Amino acid sequence: MPFRRLLALPCLWLLALATSLLASEPGLSTTFSAGGQTDTRVDRLLALYVPAGQPVTPFLKAGPFTAKWEGQIESSIRGSFTFSAETSGNFKCTINGQVAWDGTGPKTIQINQGANKISAEFTSAAQGDSFVRFFWQSKEFPLEPVPPMALAHEPTPAEQAGQQLRQGRLLFAQLNCAACHADAQRIPAKGQGMPELGQLAPLLSGFSTKYNPDFLTEWIADPHSIRPGTHMPKIFTGPDAGQKAADLAAALTQGEAPKPGTKPKAEDGLAGGALFANLGCIGCHQRPDAEVAGSPSLGRIPLAHLTDKYHLRVEALAAFLKDPSANYAATRMPHFRLNDEESTQLATYLLLNGRMIKRKAIQGDATRGAQLLVSAGCLNCHAGMPATTQPALAIIQKANDKGCLASTPATRGTAPDYTLNTEQRAALKAFLHTDLASLKQDVAAEFATRQVKDLNCVACHARDNASSTWAKVDAESRKLRAALPAKDHVEGEPVPDAPVPALTWTGEKLRHDWLVKFLSGQVEPKPRPWLIGRMPGFAHRAEGLALGFAHQHGLPQQEVAEAAPNETKVKFGETLLGNSGGFNCIQCHGLGDQAATAVFEAPAINFVQSIERLRKGYFARWVMAPTRIDPETKMPKYADPEGMTQLTDPLDGKGAEQFEAIREYLRTVK
Ligand code: HEC
Ligand code: HEC
Ligand code: HEC
Ligand code: HEC
Ligand code: HEC
Structure with missing residues (x-):
């Protein structure tokens, strides 16, 4: 295939890249030095943002620092690329020994097919915040940050120690x-x-009306046997361990007896199964019947024990699902904003398909249990x-x-x-x-790295080269949906299998304030109403995640305040957006109360919400070359590789200026 065509097919291009990277690890090995100490970690991107007075990593003291990146830039073709940087300090970069940036302006250099050795060094700014962002462009694509999919390195001992x-x-x-x-x-x-x-462990109260005491005994005696990887240790290890656990369970379930609940309905169970697939529970959790069915776990958390834990108390489990953080602020289980019907259906599905264990009950002594709660250290974790x-x-x-x-x-x-x-x-x-x-001390960029992993965002989202677990277990989801009586699709109703956005560019894409609200589960209406799935809330971590994402991409928390929209541009923009003399963007995008004129083309986000959420630089980059960001997107590309569009008037057909005018107009729409 000729060189040009290869690059024009970003899908293939990325695929080729992904395969060529398998031998080494993603990201660059980054070594920081400050106060005479060094620390090495892996970064997804060649970028950083360190606010003045803050440390660059948690293991180094705040103050002047240097950062050194080592690894490879991978390319599926040989060709010439132009590199540039934005930085507040002293930044230098070489690729295969050739200067790619030395502060004197963009450099165009030849890149080989396959791995190209990259080495870069940054010395922090004498004053103010320190940042660096690293870009490339070629004849085939406009300026963009060098993507994480193109960076790789061989692990070093220093990095493994870090x-x-x-x-x-x-x-x-x-x-x-x-x-x-x-x-x-x-x-x-x-x-x-x-x-x-x-962070406090769950509140140990209100158990008498919801949990089975025998199950609690087993949890306390050996929590890992129920949930591998739980943060709660096994406290008792001697021969009387079982008795102590039973005493504690007796103490914890003292009080009010469970109310007789309504009998679970089979049809609720089927609807709940479909929800379990459609909302993405299945990305983090195994199905309750998975052990019988032998489905691969892919690290998902088991839920089969719920029937043993709750018996058939649907109301109690539904109440948990509606607000998982009610008794446990630090929980990793997200908040789905479920309504009564959804939570009842999900709870019914889980309880009708789990397992009950018949065991010889140990009689517990609540008085002894109450003493153990203090003496065994339970309340150190559970009540601080x-x-x-x-x-x-x-x-x-x-x-x-x-x-x-x-x-x-x-x-x-x-x-x-x-x-x-x-x-x-x-x-x-x-x-x-x-x-x-x-x-x-802590560093927001590293907090975000840790939490993306710990909260398992990749359960539902693709990121860099990783596809989501939700996508991997699609066959399981289909089965759960198929158990419901078939229904004809009504035009305009949300669908279960529309793509979920990838998280590769989140830090560059979304404004901090919007992102904090969104990650807390507080953005209504949701940006993509055509999806059945919804982004659940992670309120406890939203602030740190949002800041960390921005810093990972070398961007500050807040963008520079913009001047009022330029009136001439606003006029041009209004025309360019429409269907007479414009690009007809409103065919797919709604504009405030005005619905998209041809939604069936490809549903897209309402422009009023886009303006509120998107960072300025990302808006420009996306409209210029959408498939560079999402190879699968149905959004048309309006500019050719030189940046010119089909509309020669206004603004001489210069895409960048025309799209900027559209954005100026959108800023005026309420
Ligand atoms: C992003 C991952 C994630 C998603 C998605 C998720 N959960 Fe969870 N869930 C967890 C984690 C982690 C726990 C373990 C508790 C903790 O860490 O606080 C948990 C715990 C639970 C529990 C309590 C288990 C017990 O032993 O008492 C239930 C029930 C549950 N999830 C149901 C659901 C349902 C239903 C959905 C979909 C609406 C869902 N989860 C979606 C991560 C997730
Ligand atoms: C619930 C309370 C509790 C928690 C939480 C806890 N420990 Fe311990 N730890 C103990 C007890 C009890 C001992 C045994 C003391 C003894 O034998 O006198 C101990 C002993 C130790 C010892 C051996 C000390 C010695 O000199 O013999 C080490 C090491 C240790 N813990 C590390 C840890 C680490 C690491 C963690 C976190 C992963 C941790 N502990 C969490 C209660 C706790
Ligand atoms: C080192 C901290 C720690 C100690 C000590 C500890 N726990 Fe826990 N416990 C946790 C955490 C954390 C969880 C939540 C599960 C998770 O996040 O993995 C938990 C969960 C539980 C639960 C389940 C709550 C629910 O609603 O599902 C019970 C019950 C419990 N602990 C009882 C106890 C008892 C009784 C003791 C003392 C014998 C104890 N724990 C000691 C950390 C601790
Ligand atoms: C249960 C599945 C699920 C999990 C787990 C999940 N998300 Fe989402 N997320 C979604 C869905 C669905 C959307 C699209 C919602 C919409 O636009 O209406 C979304 C949207 C987003 C967006 C907006 C992206 C964009 O370009 O518009 C961000 C950012 C995001 N999620 C971040 C995260 C982070 C960070 C985590 C982990 C802490 C996470 N998500 C975990 C399902 C999930
Ligand atoms: C054929 C349908 C279609 C047309 C016409 C179209 N878009 Fe899009 N647009 C999309 C799709 C699909 C997305 C991606 C939606 C998603 O992220 O789920 C999108 C995304 C966007 C985004 C990012 C929105 C956000 O909040 O994440 C912007 C900005 C955008 N388009 C601008 C434009 C502009 C400007 C035009 C006209 C020059 C235009 N679009 C024309 C389909 C279209």
């Missing part, structure tokens, strides 16, 4: 080691430092009770393979069992051997 410290630091926070091993000096006060530190009795943090820092870090029951003694694997133990030990100063 990765291990990060894993240890996160485990230390999430597993709440400081809840029992106290240190007033090294652990920051609540609400300060690393956000994951000291201060740690008093356990070895202090300074002691466990030196202990290595003992207590909670033991690999055998003999060396564990009376310490809790987190079921840590070898890698996790090594990471915790490596982290405990640092001075722990990193707990007192």
